[in-house]
Amino acid sequence: MADPSAAGSPAADSPAAGSTTGSPTADPITRGFDLVIRGRRVLTSEGLRELEVGVVDGTITALAPWGTGLTGARTVELRGDETLLPGLVDSHVHVNEPGRTEWEGFASATRAAAAGGVTTIIDMPLNSIPPTVNVEALAQKRAAAASQAFVDVGFWGGAVPGNTADLRALHEEGVFGFKCFLLHSGVDEFPPLDAEELEKDLAELATFDALMIVHAEDARTIDEAPRAGGSRYESFLASRPRRAENIAIATVIERARSTGARAHILHLSSSDALPLIAAARRDGVRLTVETCPHYLTLVAEEVPDGATAYKCCPPIREDANRELLWRGLQDGTIDCIVTDHSPSTPDLKDPEHGDFDVAWGGVSSLQLGLPLVWTEARKRGIPLERVVGWMAQAPAALAGLPRKGCLAVGCDADLVVFAAEESFTVDVNALHHRNAVSPYDGKRLTGVVRRTYLRGTEVDGVTPAGRMLRRGSA
Structure with missing residues (x-):
C-alpha cells in the first residue's frame, strides 16, 4: 500500500x-x-x-x-533502491473505537498503519467507550474491529480501581497485558491507580505472569507544578517536569521489585530516568521501556507557541534530552520505539486559542513512524537494521508475538517494501489518519513505504484482511 x-x-x-x-x-x-x-x-x-x-x-x-x-503464482522483483523489511509492530495505538470513533477508528487507523509499514497494532484500552476493563468491553472492541481491520489487531486490557477481579478473565480471553495510569488519564472512565493499588494489581498479575504497562507520571508532582495556561510551550513544559516521570518510574520499579511482576514503562520522555532504569535491570527487576518518535525527532526549543498539535503527555523535551534518549536506545536501556498514536478531533486541540492547558494531549503519527525514526537515525549513523529491531522485533517480543516482526522461515509473511533513500514532504491532508492534525505537516522525511504485505497479500486499503490476535495464539 x-x-x-x-x-x-x-x-x-x-x-x-x-x-x-x-x-x-x-x-x-x-x-x-x-x-x-x-x-x-x-x-x-x-x-x-x-x-x-x-x-x-x-x-x-x-x-x-x-x-x-x-x-x-506471483513473483515480485524488488528494484535496486528497495529494501524488504519485516512488517513493523506498533504496540501502543489508541484507536478509540467504539465510543470516540470520530477521533479515529479501526478502518482509518489500520489503513494508516499499513501505509506506514505497520502490519500489527496492539490497541490501548482507552479512549474508547467502554474502556477495555472487563471481558464484555473486550468483546465490543473485537466486534468493532473484526470486519474493518487492514492489519492484524491485538488488545491491551486496562487496570483501574476496582477491577482486580477482572484481570485474570481478561488475560484468559487473550489480552496482551494491562495498562494503568498513575495520574488522571484525560478521560474520566479510565481512572488512575494509586501506589497501593498498583502493587495489588502487580501482585495479581504475577500469579499468571502477565505484563503491566504503565503511564508513569506522578500526580502529586504535577499538581504542585505551575499551571500550563496559555499558548507558551515553555509554560506547558514546566507543568510536566521530568521529576514527575522520575518519581513515578521509581514507584513502578519498587512495586515490580517487591512483587516479582513484569512491568513496562510507556512513552519515556525523561532521560533523567535512564540510570535508574539501568540499575533496576542490573538488580533483576523485570522491566522494559519504550519511547516514541516525537521524543526522538522533535525538540522543545523548536515548538512554536500556540502549536498545540505538539502537545503530548509526557511532553516533548529539550534537544539535549533527546540525544540522551537516542543514547539509551543504542545502549539497550530503552527496548523499543512505538508511536503512542493518540489522535483527537481538531477542535480538541483548541486551534482558535492555542492554549496548551485545555488542548488534548496526543500526537498522531501511526503512518509516519518509520520515516520519522529513520530520518533521525541515519543522521546519527545508525543502520536501518537497528531501527527495524526497535520498531518490529522488540515490540513483537514485548507482546509475545513470535511470528511477527521478523523476516524468517516460519514467521507470518508480513513484509514491507521500503525505499530507504527516497524523500518526501508530509502532507497531513493526504494521510489516512481520520483527522488532519499533526506536528509533522510540511516536514521533509526520508524513507518511503512503497508496498505492505499482510501474510503474503498486498494491503490495498479496500479489502480488510486483518485478524484479531489473542495472546498465546498469535
Missing part, C-alpha cells in the same frame, strides 16, 4: 508458473509458492542479504540465495 504523502513507484509484480525452492544451506527442492519476492536487500534476523523469499499460505517458508530461481 503506497504512502499517499510520498511519491513512490511500486515494485514489478508479475505472474510466474512452476515452483522451485531452496534455502541458503540446502539444495533446491520442488515446491509451490503463492508468492516469491526477490531482492538484493532483504533484512532478515541475520542482517541484510541477497535473497529470494518464498511464501505459502501466508507464511514465509523459504529464504533462498539470490539466483536460486524460486517461482510461484
Whole structure:
C-alpha cells in the first residue's frame, strides 16, 4: 500500500508458473509458492542479504540465495533502491473505537498503519467507550474491529480501581497485558491507580505472569507544578517536569521489585530516568521501556507557541534530552520505539486559542513512524537494521508475538517494501489518519513505504484482511 504523502513507484509484480525452492544451506527442492519476492536487500534476523523469499499460505517458508530461481503464482522483483523489511509492530495505538470513533477508528487507523509499514497494532484500552476493563468491553472492541481491520489487531486490557477481579478473565480471553495510569488519564472512565493499588494489581498479575504497562507520571508532582495556561510551550513544559516521570518510574520499579511482576514503562520522555532504569535491570527487576518518535525527532526549543498539535503527555523535551534518549536506545536501556498514536478531533486541540492547558494531549503519527525514526537515525549513523529491531522485533517480543516482526522461515509473511533513500514532504491532508492534525505537516522525511504485505497479500486499503490476535495464539 503506497504512502499517499510520498511519491513512490511500486515494485514489478508479475505472474510466474512452476515452483522451485531452496534455502541458503540446502539444495533446491520442488515446491509451490503463492508468492516469491526477490531482492538484493532483504533484512532478515541475520542482517541484510541477497535473497529470494518464498511464501505459502501466508507464511514465509523459504529464504533462498539470490539466483536460486524460486517461482510461484506471483513473483515480485524488488528494484535496486528497495529494501524488504519485516512488517513493523506498533504496540501502543489508541484507536478509540467504539465510543470516540470520530477521533479515529479501526478502518482509518489500520489503513494508516499499513501505509506506514505497520502490519500489527496492539490497541490501548482507552479512549474508547467502554474502556477495555472487563471481558464484555473486550468483546465490543473485537466486534468493532473484526470486519474493518487492514492489519492484524491485538488488545491491551486496562487496570483501574476496582477491577482486580477482572484481570485474570481478561488475560484468559487473550489480552496482551494491562495498562494503568498513575495520574488522571484525560478521560474520566479510565481512572488512575494509586501506589497501593498498583502493587495489588502487580501482585495479581504475577500469579499468571502477565505484563503491566504503565503511564508513569506522578500526580502529586504535577499538581504542585505551575499551571500550563496559555499558548507558551515553555509554560506547558514546566507543568510536566521530568521529576514527575522520575518519581513515578521509581514507584513502578519498587512495586515490580517487591512483587516479582513484569512491568513496562510507556512513552519515556525523561532521560533523567535512564540510570535508574539501568540499575533496576542490573538488580533483576523485570522491566522494559519504550519511547516514541516525537521524543526522538522533535525538540522543545523548536515548538512554536500556540502549536498545540505538539502537545503530548509526557511532553516533548529539550534537544539535549533527546540525544540522551537516542543514547539509551543504542545502549539497550530503552527496548523499543512505538508511536503512542493518540489522535483527537481538531477542535480538541483548541486551534482558535492555542492554549496548551485545555488542548488534548496526543500526537498522531501511526503512518509516519518509520520515516520519522529513520530520518533521525541515519543522521546519527545508525543502520536501518537497528531501527527495524526497535520498531518490529522488540515490540513483537514485548507482546509475545513470535511470528511477527521478523523476516524468517516460519514467521507470518508480513513484509514491507521500503525505499530507504527516497524523500518526501508530509502532507497531513493526504494521510489516512481520520483527522488532519499533526506536528509533522510540511516536514521533509526520508524513507518511503512503497508496498505492505499482510501474510503474503498486498494491503490495498479496500479489502480488510486483518485478524484479531489473542495472546498465546498469535
